Amino acid sequence: MRSYVPNTEQERAEMLKVIGLDSMDDLFSDIPEDLRLKRELDLGEGMSEADIRRIFAAYAANTRTDMPLFRGAGAYRHYIPAVIPQLLARSEYYTAYTPYQAEMSQGMLQGIFEYQTLMCNLTGLDVSNASVYDGATAAAEAMLMLRDSKRKRKVLVSEGLSPEVRWTIRTYAHGSGVEIVEIPLTDECRTDMEALEANFADAAGYICACPNFYGCIEDMQAVSDKVHELGGLLVSYVNPISLGALKRPGDYGADIAIGEAQPLGMPLSFGGPYCGFMCATAKLMRHLPGRIAGQTTDADGNRVFVLTLQAREQHIRREKASSNICSNQMLCALTASIYLSVMGPEGMAEVADQNLQKAHYLAEGIASLPGAKLRYPNTPFFNEFVVDFDKDSSVINAALKSKGYVGGMRLGYYGCDDNGVLFCATELNTRDEIDGLILALEEVLK
Secondary structure (H helix, E strand, O other): OHHHOOOOHHHHHHHHHHOOOOOHHHHOOOOOHHHOOOOOOOOOOOOOHHHHHHHHHHHHHOOOOOOOEOOOOOOOOOOOOOHHHHHHOOHHHOOOOOOOOHHHOHHHHHHHHHHHHHHHHHHOOOEEOOOEOOHHHHHHHHHHHHHHHHOOOEEEEEOOOOHHHHHHHHHHHHHHOOEEEEEOEOOOOOEOHHHHHHOOOOEEEEEEEOOOOOOEOOOHHHHHHHHHHOOOEEEEEOOHHHHHOOOOHHHHOOOEEEEEOOOOOOOOHHHOOOOEEEEEOHHHHHHOOOOOEEEEEOOOOOEEEEEOOHHHOHHHHHHHOOOOOOOOOHHHHHHHHHHHHHHHHHHHHHHHHHHHHHHHHHHHHHHOOOOEEEOOOOOOEOOEEEEEEOOOHHHHHHHHHHOOOEOOEEHHHHOOOOOOEEEEOOOOOOHHHHHHHHHHHHHHHO
16 A cells, blocks of 8 residues: 555655654564565556446446345345435535534534434434444444443343344443353243343343344343343344334333334444434433534524533533443434434334234245145244254255345354254335245255
């Protein structure tokens, strides 16, 4: 990369002199010799812009986006109303960050305030931050909230959380001195309440997913009652689309609600950018990381917006802050705001109902095939469910792809010895697509 730095050799030498160094190698003296690359990078000759465009066009031509998709596992294909990209195309919204000068940023601050209001309505909780980077980050930050609020160094985490979410929590915990204890699921794919109670001594709280990673719906009222009976706080990781059909976290007593906002109008986009949401009760407001926009009046009585409670944040409290996050996913949060505003309560209920109906129609069809069975046939699920096959699931998915279908997520993908497949259906899967997948599976399983 050295040849791409936009300054001359003389300018580099002058900058090195200012910091008391003689060469670029001196700048990297802390890197052990045995870890340094002693040769040029193995790259081809430079290419023209036109040639590079041709190469990427060829890559794009090999990418299929027309295949019916039956995979979720944390990222979902939903219908995106045309108004969303149209409004987001306005140049005023092209920023990913929260502002520092309130007097210069009233529009952006109002956008954050409206997002927070909508997320509070969606989750039934009192306060929301301006968003964080993604759902996994939200879970890790919620873990730090539990530690900071309860002053305890142990947090319980459900095995029903996505593997990626649990990995992220453990990474944060490693650097924060927090002990993570995973609570197993029962044979019905719900929290093992006996294990929860047995491990709760000295725990700050419990992070539970509903629907969980396997699509199953927990009895969150029972979980909430048990966690509070044991003196802890409950963090509920939710799919926001499911809240059009299921009880809101605030309504069953959750202290914190978190999740991935990608289903709220954001395309899959090969993995991002996404948006993590965090909501909490009023008593936990000062432990909530990230930015919070508030509404007030100026000296002339005009309605204005400001960043509030900034004493919680790392750029103010520095080493005393419980989180290093002082920014947000502004453009993605705005996307979620537009989506929720356009859909409204009735639209959210309709989308949730279609997800439920289509997923259950798909599940019934697959369960009727010889060589396939539902892993949790007696447990309610939202739009995902696990299927066990007699054949190798990687072979099944490869065969489905050859027939023009993206099958479910192989659970063995996460590094475990599990042949199950997590299927998903959303409102964008038509009946013809679902029937076609079932027919293709029947042929593959014969």
